Amino acid sequence: MSFFRNQFANVVEWEEFREDMIFYKWKNNEIKRGSKLIIRPGQDAIFFNNGKIEGIFQDEGEYDIESQIVPFLSTLKGFKFGFNSGMRVEVLFVNTKEFNVKWGTRNAINIPSLGFPGGMPIRANGTFNFKVNDYIALIDKIVGVRNQYLVEDVRIRITAILDQLLMKWITREGKDMFNLQSNSFEISKGIKEDLDMQILGDGLTVTGFNVMSFNYPKEIQDMITKNASHGMIGNIDRYQQVSMTDGMASGKMSGGGAASDMAGMMMGMNMANQMMNNMNPGKQNEPTAPKNEQSEQPKSSDQERPNFCPNCGTKTGEGNFCSNCGHKLK
Structure with a gap:
């Protein structure tokens, strides 16, 4: 008798489970007496009939449908499996992952x-x-x-x-x-x-x-990249200095030898001047000191009189005329 009692038993499970499948509907028409329900990790099993949910089972494991599932179904609690009859209810398996x-x-x-x-x-x-x-x-x-x-x-x-x-x-x-x-x-x-x-x-x-x-x-995209690079440069003078330094270091600067050395010297002088100006910013705005009044005075007659006559070359004395040719000395 046990053989005939279990010959209609079936297993209700998600066959050929796929990770990309959101739900799977068990396709058999009815569940027989002695059938088992298998719920795997990440699955919910939903029993429903005529579009109405009878019960939702979320814990993984293997269950006897007659003794462990039917008593919890909302409208099928009193259902009794007959010898040859099964329970007509659909089972939906839902993938619960995100x-x-x-x-x-x-x-x-x-x-x-x-x-x-x-x-x-x-x-x-x-x-x-x-x-x-x-x-x-x-x-x-x-x-x-x-x-x-x-x-x-x-x-x-x-x-x-x-x-x-x-x-x-x-x-x-x-x-x-x-x-x-x-x-x-x-x-x-x-x-x-x-x-x-x-x-x-x-x-x-x-x-x-x-x-x-x-x-x-x-x-x-090229325009956006170019605009971003200009924004990163900031100070164009500094950009030129860095570019020149990179060119000299890589040997790509045009006009090697003396021209490269001269460019390097000029760059060094300019950078030194800028460093001095940055270290002493106040001196750039200081007013120019007035010249010494004595330096503005006309030079003395002794300083203006030549030591030799420009006409004949005779050594001059203290007079205003050459003693040899009479040429005026001042």
Whole structure:
């Protein structure tokens, strides 16, 4: 008799479990007497009948359905297995983990921007996280028409509306189009809230959304890089000094030999002068000292009279005329 009693027994479990599968619906039509339920780590088992949840079991392990499961089902507590009859109830296995999905814009998004009549073409990429949070909504909206649901199904649904949400939050409150990365946290937060509202009715929730990078056209990216490098230079004089030093050290400065040495000497003198000015900044603004009044006075006659006559070369005396030729000496 024991053989006939157990010949209809079956095992209710998630067969061929996949990490990218959100739920799996057990496909047998009815559960026989003596059947076992197996719940593995990261799974919940939901018994439901005609779209109504009878019971949710979350602890991993192996259970006898007749003695350990049926007594806890809401409307089937009094159910008794007959010799040849089974219990007609469906079992849904749900993957309880949080899924992490990569996303990226398939085409460039033309964001309205001044100076770009057709909009600035921008691409973006990142990740989002989601999980199942409402079993009733999940059964009502998805499980009723599908036997399984994959992460790829959710990714396709989210990326279909992601372009519009990116445009909405990038253009919100006039953000700097050339420095979107600095606003990525605010943009990500807004998109997460909108996406959560989109899939909430299906029993899912978005637990995280992240924009990893914004990608500009090459010409725009080159301009941003050049502008950033100019900002890093700051003092153009210092930039020239550093550039000259690097050129001399690497041997790439044009005009080697004496020309390079001369450039190095000039650079050293200029740097020394600047260092002195920096060390004594007050002296640059000090008024020029008045010249000695005596230096402004005309020179004495002795200093002006030559020692030899410019006409004949005779040594002069104290007179104002040459004693030899009579040439006037002053």
